[in-house]
Amino acid sequence: MKVKELMNPTIFTIDSEKSLFEAFKVMNHKGVKRVFVRIDENIDGVITYRDLAHLFFEKGVFELMDVTLKDVSTKEILTIDENADVTHAAQMMLHADVSGLLVIDEQKNAVGVISQTDILRALVKG
Numbered sequence: 001m002k003v004k005e006l007m008n009p010t011i012f013t014i015d016s017e018k019s020l021f022e023a024f025k026v027m028n029h030k031g032v033k034r035v036f037v038r039i040d041e042n043i044d045g046v047i048t049y050r051d052l053a054h055l056f057f058e059k060g061v062f063e064l065m066d067v068t069l070k071d072v073s074t075k076e077i078l079t080i081d082e083n084a085d086v087t088h089a090a091q092m093m094l095h096a097d098v099s100g101l102l103v104i105d106e107q108k109n110a111v112g113v114i115s116q117t118d119i120l121r122a123l124v125k126g
Contacts, residue, residue, distance in 0.1 A: 001085070004122045006086055007082065007118065008118065008124050009112040011036055012027075013037070013043065014036075014069060015037075016038060016044060016073070018069055019068060020047075020055065023035055023122070026053075029073070033049045033050075033100065034099070036050040036110075038056075043077065044074045045077065046077050047073045048074075050099075055067075078101050080104070089114050093116055099116045
């Protein structure tokens with residue numbers, strides 16, 4: 001099975017100048033575990049629910065009031081080709097200890113996101 005068959009074509013993004021709280025609100029409202037951070041129209045990073053939890057416990061809420069996403073987002077975004085096998089996507093996630101990957105097409109354009117949940121859902125449906 002190919003990644004493009006399971007991926008979610010919706011990529012939730014947020015401006016890099018937004019606060020951590022804004023990212024949390026988007027994740028909570030949309031029911032996702034990650035949002036991609038953009039500068040203008042380009043994806044520049046990613047912030048996950050797990051990243052936010054670590055930051056809040058490590059620094060504390062008050063210390064993070066003025067921090068923007070461009071300051072703390074992960075710049076190295078793991079990507080996978082839309083035509084790759086889902087097994088490869090699962091292996092990448094396990095190896096990197098991440099819950100999702102940005103899916104790209106042949107021209108390196110972002111076309112969706114595949115998550116552990118997407119893969120598990122497909123396994124359960126059989």
